[in-house]
Amino acid sequence: MVVSKNIKLSEKIKSVPGKPGVYMMKDISSSVLYVGKALNLRNRIKSYFSAPKSLPLKIQHLIKNVHDFDLIFTSTEQEALILENNMIKWHQPKFNARLKDDKSYPFIKINLSEEFPQIYFTRKIKKDGSRYFGPFASAKSVRNTLTLLKKLFPYRSCTKEITGIDSKPCLDFHIKQCMGPCIGNIDQNDYLEIINEVILFLEGNTAKVSNSIMSKMKTASKNLEFEKAAIFRNQLESIELIKEKQKVIQHENSNFDSIAITSIEKTSWIEIFFIRQGKLIGEDHFTMHNGFDSETNLILKAFIMQFYEINPYIPPEILIQTEIQDMESIQNWLSQKKDSNVSIKIPLRGNKLKILNMSLENSKQRASIESTTKKFTTKDTTKMLKKLQEILNLPRFPKRIECYDISNISGTNSVASMSVFNNGNPSPHSYRKFKIKSVQGINDYAMIKEVLERRFKSISQKPGEITPESQNQQQLSEIPDLVLIDGGKGHLSTAVQVFLELGINNVPLASIAKQNEEIFIPNFSEPVEFSSNPESLNILQKIRDEAHRFAINYHRKLRSKTALFSSIDTIPGIGPKKRKSILNKFGSIKNINKSSIEEITKIPGISEKLAKQLLSISKNMQ
Template sequence: MSMKITSPEELPQKPGVYIMHNSDDEIIYVGKAKKLKNRVQSYFREEDKLDRPKTQVLMKHFSYLEYILTDTEKEALILEANLIKRHKPRYNISLKDGKQYPYIKITNEEFPRIHITRRLLNDGASYYGPYTDATNARGFIDFINKNFKIRTCKHMDGPCLNYQIKQCSAPCVNYITQEEYNKNIRRVKLLLMGRYKTILKQLKKEMNKYSKNMEFEKAAIIRDQIENIQVTLEKQNIQPTKDVDQDIIGIDHNDSEAAVVIISVRNGKTNKKDDIILKQINGFTDTEILTEFIKQYYSTAPAPDEIILEDSIEDEEIILEWLEEKQGHKIKIKVAEEGHYLTLIRIAKKNAHISLTENTKEEENPLLTLEQYLRLPKLPYHIEAFDISNISGIHAVASMVVFENAKPAKKMYRKFKMNTPGPNDFAMMKEVLTRRYSRIAPGYDEQKASSDSMYIKPDLVLIDGGKGQLGMAVEVFKSLGINDVPLVGLAKKFEELYVPGRSQPIILPRKSTALHLLQYVRDESHRFAITFHRQLRSKAFTKSILDEIPGVGKKRKQALLAHFENLDAIYDASYEEICEVEGINKKLAKTIYETLENDKNNKKKEI
């Protein structure tokens, strides 16, 4: 039950959560307490008696508060963490949005798939992460699919190329039983949890069983899996010697941000390192920063057997009770005071210092620079951009490119054939924006975003052009009812940035990596559109010309393509060059050359 009040006198002496609002009804702070009345009374003192500047600023914006009673302090802690994550209040420590970090997801299907996702859904799937490096996560998935032959297709409509190259076990046609397939999935889960010793033991036992039964082909497959896992462990310097999972956590901070480094130790050896940034830390003590991080981070990330810290935290007993109930196993929080753990804490702190320093260097953090200059609500991790390509309206196409973490995410690129009559680039751009973003209009199915990138809501959309093009995009989004996706226009002449609601352009320094990133995104969308347009032109050309040339059948078409590599090159080839193609005599070469020359003269507008 939630109650609105303006004075702490109305509060009971019971555990619960208090939610502070400003005069605009915005939530500005969320806290928990064992006894609500005692805790909240500390905010209602005279200004000069408030213990910190942060509290003074908070109370200047305070209008009223709500409170929610809980049965226990642990329940209050869980509720507080969930409310902070949902509302991101201005005066709470903010863990940078975990959605930008990729997770490895094992789907909840009869024959599960494994893929990267940035959305944690309550869909019965298994999630592992977060990973701060998407490339490493994808590499791990490639390794898993190759060695355990996990399916990657969505629809299971027959053996595909992956089966032909021995990278899928083809459950779609029952070439593997569900029991055997799920045995592989269980082994993959052990790998993702760092249980290398357990999986190697299982595999060796199974290999020996197949050998004794003289099933040597199956034994060889298991042998290769063992060897590949061992090679991977050697590359990562992981030796499965100790069955204990640990996170060693080091923090460094300045006045406004903190960098946290988590060194994950699995089976006694370093497995991976994660870097996370905390914002809005000004006014909080080191202990409070560390405590808030533990609560927010482990509300989604799996907690290990031991968490090693440089100092103690607040509410340790309650946090441990919550984590143990959540994870289903015993958990210890240890303070490193000497020996090996203290060395690891120092390493983590050193890495945190480096991460914090790099995060404040504008030239090395284009996403952070864009967030600040464009006043974005969060880091523009997922950027989308579009381009139109046509010649006098012929074969008009549009491209959509996607950049994630300032790098091209080519699997998310999309091509569009335009329905708008041309030439009219302005109207065509309006068409492609409508087609793309109608999928995320109010009422869209958010669950589809985990399997279809066209349902992901971008952090920033780049429009190629100035005020006019940006205004058109704003109208498209307005007509779709979308008001929470930032737009920016990049005008070519002076490389100025335009944002909605601001008449004057934003000028980034010419050497700014943020400007270079936007230029790269724009140029990549242009390149991708032109490539698609050429493909359509070439395809139309071969259908209308090559297929009509007497003597040019399927084999000679293949010979021409093999010799010239692409269809545009055939179109531009000389008579002598065509003569060099295997299987093409001089008479046929002359026919081909003359036919193409006549076509070029008749259709100059398509060149």
Template sequence: MPAVEPPSFDSKAFLAGVSQRPGVYQMLDETGGVLYVGKAKNLKNRLSSYFRDSGLPIKTRALVARIRDVQVTITNSETEALLLEHNLIKRERPPYNILLRDDKSYPYIFVSDAERFPALQFQRGGRRRKGRYFGPFPSSGAVRESLNLLQKVFRIRQCDEAFFRNRSRPCLQFQIDRCSGPCTGEISPQAYAEDVRHAMMFLEGRSQTLRDELAQQMDAAAKALDFEKAAVLRDQITSLQQVQEQQHVSGLSGDADILACCQKAGFACIHQIFVKGGRIIGSKTHYPKLALEVSEADLLAGFLGQYYLQSEARPVPPQIVLSHEPAASESLREAMVQARGRQVAFLTRVRGQRRGWLQLAQTNAQQQLDSYIGNRQNMHRRFVALQDALGLDAPPRRLECFDISHSSGEAPVASCVVFDTQGPRKTDYRRFNVDGVTPGDDYAAMRTALRRRYTRLKKGEGQLPDILVIDGGKGQLTQAEQVFEELQVDDVLLLGIAKGVTRKPGLETLIMGGDHREEVLTADSGALHLLQHIRDEAHRFAVAGHRQRRAKKRGSSLLESIPGVGPKRRQALLKHFGGWQEIGRASIEEIAKVSTISRSMAEEIYAHLHQE
């Protein structure tokens, strides 16, 4: 009997759901073994380069031919992506990674505090010398540039011991005011030790004095129209930002499992991150099947019991960091204590490094669930389920959904999103700025948007859908019926989807166009999941368009449309980061370091700046 050929990897369907954020990818073969581990500033762009039609080297073509799956882990920054890549390569030793780096390949900042007059130096290699090591850092350029800046500000020597001990007069560094001259007694040991202490406080992330001073200088230079000097200062602030960047992938110590769950459109995802010795060594994504709409607390409780207590091969970690408090958490924790033989801590309110890990897990859970929902095979099954639920002769091929977004009637925007059997067709999405209607009149806004959309389609400027989904009840559905009657569009099925009294997912009511017959589908229905997905996507697209229009109308940036971010906070952000571009690149943790920005405000700013 001939061997069964393993299914090929559907790169087109995979790339359609890949995020454009930084992260790490693992390419797997048919047995699940890791072929290659890589990092990317933009995951979608990097992974797309592997699957182009031509121009690939022979080795890359051989790698691509063996790929059967790709696992993606999103990180907050390129720094975290590089360090996670390093950890995974050390653990997995994939055959297509030629260079297997170890800790010695990363640069450190070294302070020889065992000496009477310590030096501040660049260090790469083994850590055999006595002193303090700060790092590892991913960018040697940023380390060297920042050492140069620290030398200017704190005037700490950077020469080696042989040079230092054989000076009879100060060197050029003293003459240009980059060293305080401890070699010839130009500064007292006490004053020099104070400068060293300040530099180490900065490297530990416990002082903002230097960056605030640079920000003030940059602001003064810009006001004086000395833009060249302001740009130099901005670049220095950026370098300091990179050096001081908090690392979530590589930390100090601790073993833990991080679990975050996410629910959407009738599906659930639990993303698990494994931390050993303070370093992320891997991750795994689970998609538990939901028979009914359950809470995150019940979902995590069920997963913890099945994953850790039903298999002796899975060790129970000393700490489990969770996005939600699991149901019956105390009894569950006691059972895990018995299984481990030692104490186990459930943590939900965490700070610092653990909060960074949890944020990574939550981001990955959301992104992986979006990718899973948009999977081509899953999407096809949901279209077939919608055919059965509506009693159609054939599965629909194209769906459109409309939604309206505004703020108390200001800057209303209507969205139109399009799905086919491949998933969302974002190139066919449209937005309509709605003018000339009474503020807050959603019915009039819906009529205006529908009339503009389907007048064009009726003229042959696009493709009519098989089903038009209206986010709303009978009132909104009636507006669509009136517009279709006016335009004589009679070959499109109208369908309203209204939230139930509790407005919880899974309890929606379907309203059929024409007779307004109502139907309620089961919470595990693929048809309902499809309708929830397209409705949520229409809402997201409408809200994003409304925020952009409102910001433009007010003559302001997107940041100014965030409630609570006024002129003082915007100025503080600019001083801290040196420019709008750096704010867009910053993680939530970095934004929260600004003195006037709380953690919740940082999350709000990050969400607004990273709308996809």
């Protein structure tokens, strides 16, 4: 929109001071569209609105949707840089370059607060004294690494309380993959040495790990502990095999990351090589949504800020292919995080340039393969969706399809889920879950009614009218092109009645019956015929399966919480107040099982005895 059309916005622009800070552009529903920073906010904001038609088309598109903006002032440019990154991460604005789904990247966690530390897969970093390694691009990468670690290091993988007096060890002990702290076969100091070796290995310091194991092997042999010496020998051989596979690329023992980027249209592919002690110990790849930032330097800057914000380890040197905006400020920020000097460099010659070119070649190959695959997939999916539109006689192309499913057992902990597909693909960030509030017992129809009313009531207008403005004003900002109900004719009739009562008549409805995978639409008694177009039916089945999976997972979580709630009541000495504290801290049986006695006793009023009882009950409930 042009400023003259919004007097309030025009006056607000005039009052912006020339200070450093962060600005957030918002649409009519106050959703954040774009986050930026500036040394002089007045000049930056004015540059967007003084002559919008002279701006690049992508920025014009942003400005047309801007209804308001917010400002946060900072003392320095570096403060603004950090705040900008935090705001992008929090709001996920669609016009900013950002890591795809960066909120859930996985890590390896080593809980050093435990007597006998465990090694976990986690998606959350807490300030709890643990060591974290990552982020990894996928859960598969973490699991592969954990599998490798388990083969190399005999640490415990169980969640039980370690007493040292158990009568029998688990299978891992018998296959030499655990030293058996549960039966007292290893003391705490020796176990912590193993954990320290794991940490060194994850840091890429395989030489130190080898030296440590070699020393232990010699000591065991000297003490005539030949079985123990054989375990160390096998461990050493496995690590040496891995070292041989690691490509030596630097003669000196240098540590750095090499980051390269390739962009195609609205997506960028990032490739990182991790160099530790002069060896390539690993690589990872990430995908960036470009927003309207098409310049390589801006996307690279966004990636570095977002990646190292969540990365516990920062190397002393980072190689990139081009200069980035705010390079000095970013170096200062990284140095502060690391508590030692970090430099960002563009290599011009030698081994480091070769390494960067290897990273770049990998990102180009990945971009080429994935973008080509995506084009073919998109073309096929579009064709199937057009056919679906034709078969169901939909008034518009079904870009956004929502599916609703109910989950309950004997009418308890009843929940519903909403899964969303955009252009034929799952859109997990749009999924929603609903805890049923108004229905007791088993009544799927009443539950569907409640959920649809909660989802659509805020956007209902006078009969027959849903305007573009109403789309912007409601919290779930997009109106679906098709609503699918998991159920038969009765479920569909309920949905039709809800829409009639809300005055919504331009959102198409359909239901999918489980037994024969039949699709029903309003005003037709027979199911829709899909025999000549099974691919279009498959899209509806996939979104139904997603809704079902999402609902069941939520239902299990609530059941677990209810079961835990009931079990806690059986422990003498735990009343309502302590029970509430336990539930607030852990929330589920799974989380309690992952915890140590020390962690549980941090809850006010929970003694070591109560903590042991709680752990015992939770393990029996697994």
